[in-house]
Amino acid sequence: MSEQEAAAGPIPNPLPPGGNQGSEETRADVSRGRGETVAVRPKALAVYLMCGPEAPALAEAAVQGGADLVELGFPFSDPLADGPVIRRAAERALGQGMRTGPCLECLAATRERLPDTPLVPMTYSSLLEAYGWERFGSDARSAGATSLIVADLPAAERPEVRRVQLVAPTSTDERLAVAAASTEGWLYLVTLTGTTGARSELSPALAGLVARARERTDLPLYAGFGISTPDQARAAAELADGVVVGTRAVEVAEEGPAALEKYVASLRGALDS
Amino acid sequence: MELTYGEYGGRFVPETLVPALDELEAGWKEALGDPAYRTELDDLSRSYGGRPTPLTLAERFAPGKRLYLKREDLLHTGAHKLNNALGQALLALRLGKRRIVAETGAGQHGVATATVCARFGLDCVVYMGSEDMRRQRPNLERMALLGAEVRPVEFGTRTLKEATSEAIRDWITNVEDTHYLIGSCVGPSPYPEIVRELQSVIGCEAREQMLAAEGRLPEVALACVGGGSNAIGLFAGLVDDAEVRLVGVEAGGAASLGSGRPAVLHGSRSSVLADEDGQVLDAESISAGLDYPGVGPEHPFLRDSGRAEYVGATDEEALDAFRRLARTEGILPALEPSHALARVAELEEELVLVCLSGRGDKDLAEVSAR
Numbered sequence: 001m002s003e004q005e006a007a008a009g010p011i012p013n014p015l016p017p018g019g020n021q022g023s024e025e026t027r028a029d030v031s032r033g034r035g036e037t038v039a040v041r042p043k044a045l046a047v048y049l050m051c052g053p054e055a056p057a058l059a060e061a062a063v064q065g066g067a068d069l070v071e072l073g074f075p076f077s078d079p080l081a082d083g084p085v086i087r088r089a090a091e092r093a094l095g096q097g098m099r100t101g102p103c104l105e106c107l108a109a110t111r112e113r114l115p116d117t118p119l120v121p122m123t124y125s126s127l128l129e130a131y132g133w134e135r136f137g138s139d140a141r142s143a144g145a146t147s148l149i150v151a152d153l154p155a156a157e158r159p160e161v162r163r164v165q166l167v168a169p170t171s172t173d174e175r176l177a178v179a180a181a182s183t184e185g186w187l188y189l190v191t192l193t194g195t196t197g198a199r200s201e202l203s204p205a206l207a208g209l210v211a212r213a214r215e216r217t218d219l220p221l222y223a224g225f226g227i228s229t230p231d232q233a234r235a236a237a238e239l240a241d242g243v244v245v246g247t248r249a250v251e252v253a254e255e256g257p258a259a260l261e262k263y264v265a266s267l268r269g270a271l272d273s
Numbered sequence: 274m275e276l277t278y279g280e281y282g283g284r285f286v287p288e289t290l291v292p293a294l295d296e297l298e299a300g301w302k303e304a305l306g307d308p309a310y311r312t313e314l315d316d317l318s319r320s321y322g323g324r325p326t327p328l329t330l331a332e333r334f335a336p337g338k339r340l341y342l343k344r345e346d347l348l349h350t351g352a353h354k355l356n357n358a359l360g361q362a363l364l365a366l367r368l369g370k371r372r373i374v375a376e377t378g379a380g381q382h383g384v385a386t387a388t389v390c391a392r393f394g395l396d397c398v399v400y401m402g403s404e405d406m407r408r409q410r411p412n413l414e415r416m417a418l419l420g421a422e423v424r425p426v427e428f429g430t431r432t433l434k435e436a437t438s439e440a441i442r443d444w445i446t447n448v449e450d451t452h453y454l455i456g457s458c459v460g461p462s463p464y465p466e467i468v469r470e471l472q473s474v475i476g477c478e479a480r481e482q483m484l485a486a487e488g489r490l491p492e493v494a495l496a497c498v499g500g501g502s503n504a505i506g507l508f509a510g511l512v513d514d515a516e517v518r519l520v521g522v523e524a525g526g527a528a529s530l531g532s533g534r535p536a537v538l539h540g541s542r543s544s545v546l547a548d549e550d551g552q553v554l555d556a557e558s559i560s561a562g563l564d565y566p567g568v569g570p571e572h573p574f575l576r577d578s579g580r581a582e583y584v585g586a587t588d589e590e591a592l593d594a595f596r597r598l599a600r601t602e603g604i605l606p607a608l609e610p611s612h613a614l615a616r617v618a619e620l621e622e623e624l625v626l627v628c629l630s631g632r633g634d635k636d637l638a639e640v641s642a643r
Contacts, residue, residue: 076551076552077429077552077553078434078438078538078539078553080286080287080438080441080442080445080539080540081287081445083442084428087428088428091428091429094552099548099550099552100550100551101550124285124537125285125537125542126285126536126537126538126547126551126552126553127550127551127552128551129535129536129537129542129551130534130536130547130549130550130551131550131551151287152285152286152287152537152540153285154284154286154288154291155288157283157284165288166287166288167288168287168288168289169289170288170289170290170291170292170293170448170449171288171291171292172292172295175288175291175292179288190287190288190289193289193445193446193447193448193449194289194445194446195442195445195446
């Protein structure tokens with residue numbers, strides 16, 4: 001798929017391995033998450049879940065609710081980019097033995113249930129350092145990963161690890177350009193200066209960041225951090241091509257797949273309205 | 274990634290912080306090149322800090338040795354931490370940052386930071402694990418009197434590792450107006466270089482003082498290693514003197530160099546107590562200042578190159594050395610440098626230099642309870 005096509009329809013990209021890469025049908029399928037061929041949705045919805053025994057079923061519920069992409073957190077003991085909710089979820093997951101190997105199995109199990117949904121592990125450098133930087137990337141892809149996010153690995157570092165790059169309101173124009181040039185599929189816009197977690201208002205820094213990023217890339221721009229309500233999702237999606245919801249999804253996921261599906265559907269509704 | 278110390282160091286941080294680290298690095302280079310910065314720091318170190326600190330011959334502690342103690346315990350606030358806090362506070366002022374965040378373990382860095390913030394009228398927030406708040410109560414009270422806000426950290430081990438993580442998260446959130454005044458030679462580049470430079474005054478002074486006292490350099494120089502800032506400061510003055518053996522002493526239960534593996538913690542790649550998946554393990558030490566699973570990235574570099582060696586001391590050995598120095602020399606050392614003192618007796622060398630990085634008042638309750 002060319003960047004032009006991607007920009008025209010801001011869908012999760014790249015497509016999962018094994019998919020019919022680039023055809024209109026596949027794009028529509030992916031965005032719907034079911035077998036229907038319909039118009040590409042205007043805005044993408046990415047949902048973050050922590051790896052764990054329930055994660056494959058939760059991911060399926062999120063897609064049923066209307067998620068276009070699922071991020072799977074591989075927990076780290078000292079997650080600097082995360083606020084208390086995801087930090088605690090990581091502690092719980094580690095307590096359940098969710099080390100790198102079991103997380104890759106969780107990813108593979110999720111891929112089995114969701115053959116067409118982009119799945120993106122999100123983790124920290126220490127796991128890749130221990131596992132082997134390139135081996136981690138290739139084993140994750142073999143297990144069904146579409147791409148990768150490493151929260152504490154700045155753009156331009158370790159270019160051999162292909163991944164979705166993050167940019168923040170503090171990023172200089174020069175760094176935005178570096179991230180945009182090396183990102184895989186879409187660019188992750190961190191809406192605020194801070195850690196992950198729900199906020200009462202959408203960050204006012206997002207509009208400026210979107211404008212600066214848009215000047216430098218035609219790839220889809222997804223906004224994340226601090227987006228938890230349907231209203232915030234709608235407001236963020238008016239600026240960006242999609243939104244990432246993490247902390248609130250992790251909280252709701254504790255109530256089970258049905259609650260998560262309902263919550264994701266409320267976000268989907270707001271994005272489609 | 275350009276790693277600073279061989280295969281160690283680097284910048285493993287969320288993107289939000291990268292521009293701030295670039296700004297810090299540029300500001301630091303500019304400060305180093307500005308004689309006015311150096312002059313102001315030297316003046317303050319003398320008139321406010323009490324430098325140069327003395328070199329004391331400890332004749333009774335280790336019979337058969339000529340043991341010299343570099344007396345950082347006599348520096349204002351009672352530990353070497355002030356060297357770094359003063360230098361970074363002046364740097365923060367140059368960068369226009371009026372709010373300071375810091376982490377603290379034993380409380381010595383927290384006190385030093387609160388002190389310089391009071392001196393320069395800066396807002397000060399110190400993160401401290403609740404377990405450390407319990408065992409280092411006097412320093413908690415000192416920080417409050419100095420006007421700092423101490424925020425307890427109630428998760429994980431409730432010690433220095435989590436306090437450091439929370440300080441970094443605060444910095445991510447308030448990066449526009451805040452300087453993170455890190456307390457050891459750890460963290461993302463350029464912090465390890467900054468802290469090393471600011472602490473190198475220990476080793477440079479001690480080298481001159483040894484030459485004046487003995488007419489020769491020490492055969493061996495020892496310092497305790499937690500994050501490793503007093504050790505790197507001592508070593509910095511002697512690392513080019515190949516004949517001087519350099520020894521770092523870690524707490525037995527926090528031997529990042531002795532039993533760690535390469536991992537990424539708090540923004541840099543170093544030798545870390547971690548499992549095979551890269552998850553960081555809990556350290557355990559009676560000494561809150563050494564109770565940290567990581568270490569500054571220059572230390573594994575010195576270890577791998579063979580220039581410095583690293584050994585351990587147990588809680589009991591440190592306590593014995595603490596009591597022995599009190600009784601034989603009339604000096605109450607902090608528990609941290611007591612680890613270095615514990616390894617002196619068995620050395621083959623005769624002329625020994627130890628960095629006495631801090632005083633022990635803060636540890637009285639912990640020692641009495643044993």
